[in-house]
Amino acid sequence: MDQAIEVARQAANQWGYLAAGIGAGIVVLGAAFGIGKLASAAMEASGRQPEVAGAVRTSMIIAAALIEGATFFALAICILLALK
Amino acid sequence: MTQTPAPPDSLLTTVPSDTVAVAEHAEFDFNHLLEHLYDSRTLEYPGGHWDIPPFSPVQIAGLTIDFSVTKHVFFLLLAAVLLTLTAVSASKKIRKSVVPTGFANLIEVFVVFIRDEVVLPTMGHAGLRYTPFILTTFLYILIMNLLGLMPFGASATGNISVTAGLALVAFVMIQISAIRAQGFTHYLAHFTGGVAWWLWPIMIPIEVLGIFTKAFALCMRLFANMSGGHIVILALLGFVFLGQSIFFAPVPVLFVVAINLLELLVAFIQAYVFAMLTAVFMGLGIPQEEHGEHGH
Numbered sequence: 001m002d003q004a005i006e007v008a009r010q011a012a013n014q015w016g017y018l019a020a021g022i023g024a025g026i027v028v029l030g031a032a033f034g035i036g037k038l039a040s041a042a043m044e045a046s047g048r049q050p051e052v053a054g055a056v057r058t059s060m061i062i063a064a065a066l067i068e069g070a071t072f073f074a075l076a077i078c079i080l081l082a083l084k
Numbered sequence: 085m086t087q088t089p090a091p092p093d094s095l096l097t098t099v100p101s102d103t104v105a106v107a108e109h110a111e112f113d114f115n116h117l118l119e120h121l122y123d124s125r126t127l128e129y130p131g132g133h134w135d136i137p138p139f140s141p142v143q144i145a146g147l148t149i150d151f152s153v154t155k156h157v158f159f160l161l162l163a164a165v166l167l168t169l170t171a172v173s174a175s176k177k178i179r180k181s182v183v184p185t186g187f188a189n190l191i192e193v194f195v196v197f198i199r200d201e202v203v204l205p206t207m208g209h210a211g212l213r214y215t216p217f218i219l220t221t222f223l224y225i226l227i228m229n230l231l232g233l234m235p236f237g238a239s240a241t242g243n244i245s246v247t248a249g250l251a252l253v254a255f256v257m258i259q260i261s262a263i264r265a266q267g268f269t270h271y272l273a274h275f276t277g278g279v280a281w282w283l284w285p286i287m288i289p290i291e292v293l294g295i296f297t298k299a300f301a302l303c304m305r306l307f308a309n310m311s312g313g314h315i316v317i318l319a320l321l322g323f324v325f326l327g328q329s330i331f332f333a334p335v336p337v338l339f340v341v342a343i344n345l346l347e348l349l350v351a352f353i354q355a356y357v358f359a360m361l362t363a364v365f366m367g368l369g370i371p372q373e374e375h376g377e378h379g380h
Contacts, residue, residue, distance in 0.1 A: 057199070069301055
């Protein structure tokens with residue numbers, strides 16, 4: 001009986017792993033898309049006006065860190081799902 | 085039937101139970117690798133480990149608080165001591181001559197960077213009084229992050245309680261700077277956001293929630309970046325055991341070296357972003373002289 005409960009519990013946990021995996025994939029999709037757009041805009045701006053390249057780079061890093069912050073929210077939730 | 089080791093209760097647990105569940109027939113102990121991420125009561129040094137004796141719990145206002153030193157608390161204190169020694173020795177050198185040399189020169193690079201690139205653009209001249217706070221935030225988080233990359237080190241910022249404490253301090257300072265600069269009534273009026281009076285029931289809860297989400301984001305960003313980096317390093321190290329051969333081992337080790345270099349960059353960037361965002365949020369509350377108050 002205990003073995004059956006254990007198997008059922010582990011079977012129920014599989015969905016948590018699946019959800020965490022799919023969630024992490026979608027999270028990375030969003031983050032990479034956002035940061036990619038950001039980086040392309042920064043490259044274009046640096047190409048047009050090389051003298052502001054320093055300021056553009058600083059703002060790019062700040063914006064990238066903010067986007068990554070949101071990413072990590074979602075990633076932490078995925079980890080919680082995987083560990084439940 | 086696949087044997088999975090019993091997962092810990094939560095990644096956010098600061099002190100796990102002392103008995104670690106061991107996988108029954110795994111080739112390597114997954115939990116032993118995870119122990120590098122969690123807080124623990126033993127300090128490891130080259131040649132052995134030291135079980136830190138716990139303090140007895142203290143009763144404050146009905147709560148039982150355990151103030152004993154754990155691994156992350158030890159690194160918190162170590163970073164504080166290192167920062168104090170660094171700052172005091174650099175300031176002593178600067179007192180001797182206006183032009184700094186040597187170590188004081190290096191520290192002056194950081195100080196000037198924080199003052200000119202972080203504090204002045206965001207807070208203006210009224211914010212120069214907060215330069216020591218932003219500088220301390222930056223250097224303290226930087227030292228804690230870097231200590232995590234040392235051998236036998238652990239990053240205290242990989243513990244959500246530590247980052248929550250840092251975010252709490254930043255939150256308090258943001259409100260205090262706003263109240264100091266605008267006055268308490270004007271600070272409260274700020275929550276209405278300048279909209280018409282019939283929108284206030286919607287606006288005020290959103291604004292109040294906003295100040296908490298900013299601090300919460302600071303906490304989560306630093307925690308997830310630091311612990312996420314270490315998780316990646318440990319996961320790649322696990323590949324060494326998967327390969328089961330010494331000829332495959334250099335490949336994961338090279339990956340780990342690359343990820344460690346990335347983590348070095350991330351340590352600097354996250355310390356800078358924390359300090360910069362704190363300065364930005366403080367600057368939002370300080371009225372600027374040139375072009376009126378920064379709105380919402």
